[in-house]
Amino acid sequence: xxxxxxxxxxxxxxxxxxxxxxxxxxxxxxxxxxxxxxxxxxxxxxxxxxxxxxxxxxxxxxxxxxxxxxxxxxxxxxxxxxxxxxxxxxxxxxxxxxxxxxxxxxxxxxxxxxxxxxxxxxxxxxxxxxxxxxxxxxxxxxxxxxxxxxxxxxxxxxxxxxxxxxxxxxxxxxxxxxxxxxxxxxxxxxxxxxxxxxxxxxxxxxxxxxxxxxxxxxxxxxxxxxxxxxxxxxxxxxxxxxxxxxxxxxxxxxxxxxxxxxxxxxxxxxxxxxxxxxxxx
Amino acid sequence: xxxxxxxxxxxxxxxxxxxxxxxxxxxxxxxxxxxxxxxxxxxxxxxxxxxxxxxxxxxxxxxxxxxxxxxxxxxxxxxxxxxxxxxxxxxxxxxxxxxxxxxxxxxxxxxxxxxxxxxxxxxxxxxxxxxxxxxxxxxxxxxxxxxxxxxxxxxxxxxxxxxxxxxxxxxxxxxxxxxxxxxx
Numbered sequence: 491x492x493x494x495x496x497x498x499x500x501x502x503x504x505x506x507x508x509x510x511x512x513x514x515x516x517x518x519x520x521x522x523x524x525x526x527x528x529x530x531x532x533x534x535x536x537x538x539x540x541x542x543x544x545x546x547x548x549x550x551x552x553x554x555x556x557x558x559x560x561x562x563x564x565x566x567x568x569x570x571x572x573x574x575x576x577x578x579x580x581x582x583x584x585x586x587x588x589x590x591x592x593x594x595x596x597x598x599x600x601x602x603x604x605x606x607x608x609x610x611x612x613x614x615x616x617x618x619x620x621x622x623x624x625x626x627x628x629x630x631x632x633x634x635x636x637x638x639x640x641x642x643x644x645x646x647x648x649x650x651x652x653x654x655x656x657x658x659x660x661x662x663x664x665x666x667x668x669x670x671x672x673x674x675x676x677x678x679x680x681x682x683x684x685x686x687x688x689x690x691x692x693x694x695x696x697x698x699x700x701x702x703x704x705x706x707x708x709x710x711x712x713x714x715x716x717x718x719x720x721x722x723x724x725x726x727x728x729x730x731x732x733x734x735x736x737x738x739x740x741x742x743x744x745x746x747x748x749x750x751x752x753x754x755x756x757x758x759x760x761x762x763x764x765x766x767x768x769x770x771x
Numbered sequence: 772x773x774x775x776x777x778x779x780x781x782x783x784x785x786x787x788x789x790x791x792x793x794x795x796x797x798x799x800x801x802x803x804x805x806x807x808x809x810x811x812x813x814x815x816x817x818x819x820x821x822x823x824x825x826x827x828x829x830x831x832x833x834x835x836x837x838x839x840x841x842x843x844x845x846x847x848x849x850x851x852x853x854x855x856x857x858x859x860x861x862x863x864x865x866x867x868x869x870x871x872x873x874x875x876x877x878x879x880x881x882x883x884x885x886x887x888x889x890x891x892x893x894x895x896x897x898x899x900x901x902x903x904x905x906x907x908x909x910x911x912x913x914x915x916x917x918x919x920x921x922x923x924x925x926x927x928x929x930x931x932x933x934x935x936x937x938x939x940x941x942x943x944x945x946x947x948x949x950x951x952x953x954x955x
Contacts, residue, residue: 531952533792533934540899540932548901554847557837557900557920595846597837597920610919639852639875639897671945672852672875674897726953730896731875732934733948763898 491573492627494771496582499574499631502769503564503586503617506633508594510767511559512552514545518739518764521702525676525729525736534734538676541729541762552594555763556674559596560635562587562617565699569626580619588613599638620692632699634766640677640759643669646691649753658683658755659718665757666722666738671731674761676739678702679722682756685746694758697742699766704742711743718743729762739764776930780828781869783889789935791944795893796930801830801872803924805851808915809859812923816862823914823923830870831863832895835920836904845910845926849900850874853892857881864888876945877937886941893933894944906931 526538548555591614601608645665682693705712719741728734779799802824837846853873860881869890874897906928914923936944
């Protein structure tokens with residue numbers, strides 16, 4: 491067994507929260523720069539230039555890329571040979587979120603008792619924590635701060651098996667079309683297919699950890715990703731919705747076996763900042 | 772075409788010169804308000820009570836900034852999605868508001884009110900929050916401090932980079948942009 495003290499996890503989560511919110515990932519920066527070269531719309535180009543300038547300011551001054559520093563979603567891949575000591579794993583993660591959002595001057599956007607007595611938790615906790623137990627003695631921690639504007643434009647649909655792949659494609663394109671300028675295009679589109687009602691949304695969101703350009707290892711799904719991305723970019727929404735050919739930077743599909751009676755599909759829309767950071771301990 | 776410089780408070784004469792797609796550098800005072808603050812403002816309007824700021828000719832910025840670092844007037848300060856404030860717009864116009872800053876499309880009702888009250892809806896680039904914060908020279912919480920990021924702030928802005936999304940002539944830049952660039 492390898493021993494990991496949970497206090498180490500707190501430190502890492504804190505650091506990942508701050509970095510995810512202030513440092514645009516290189517793959518995203520590269521994709522926006524590439525889009526600037528390809529985008530024919532002048533208004534669209536002006537927006538893309540602003541986004542690159544914005545990323546420079548955020549990185550050099552260590553301030554958030556976006557004021558909405560999100561709901562903190564944490565993905566863990568915990569090796570089964572790891573022995574976590576000195577406290578609760580989930581408490582350690584939430585402490586890391588609290589420290590990161592406080593010390594990093596990030597916005598605290600989470601309210602408890604949302605139905606009857608909404609009240610800000612004042613430290614952006616609780617985080618949403620997904621833990622996978624995997625072989626090995628490592629711990630992989632990914633932090634994905636998810637903004638509310640793009641989350642509001644995301645959708646889930648329990649389709650019919652008869653709807654088929656065309657049905658899912660139409661659902662994806664319609665979801666992006668309806669979202670329009672709202673989720674801060676150019677967006678990243680995460681598509682989940684299969685599993686249960688809850689699992690399909692999990693699949694869609696988890697694709698957002700991929701790097702721009704990282705295709706599904708199944709070549710048939712990889713082909714669909716490229717084809718659907720092309721379709722999405724025909725919508726004309728463009729950067730900031732001002733019109734243009736860069737509506738999405740990428741589109742990711744992840745599937746899971748489904749029940750013979752069900753055909754669940756989910757579309758999780760991510761904004762152009764496409765924030766996430768990962769650390770392997 | 773270069774950007775036009777305009778100042779708050781806004782009046783009909785200035786607003787009538789604005790057309791969709793125009794780039795604007797806005798200077799002067801703008802007030803922040805989003806979901807929770809609008810709800811409270813409307814309660815005051817309903818009860819005929821005094822508002823915490825002079826709403827005549829005012830521009831409302833839909834933003835909940837991140838906390839300011841020491842020595843800075845404000846943290847990151849980009850727009851939030853505007854449609855959530857659509858239900859509050861008629862009462863805000865009736866009370867004297869003239870302009871709104873946000874991101875994302877508005878309802879037809881809002882577009883109609885913009886024409887009816889000679890108003891304007893500006894877009895700020897969503898997610899360009901560090902850049903937009905550069906145009907904020909001073910910020911002060913003036914109402915509902917208990918709302919935290921959602922409190923009403925009085926911002927002094929200089930050359931804030933905006934684009935006209937909906938003008939007082941009923942036009943919509945989002946619709947126009949999309950139909951120009953869509954591939955059928």
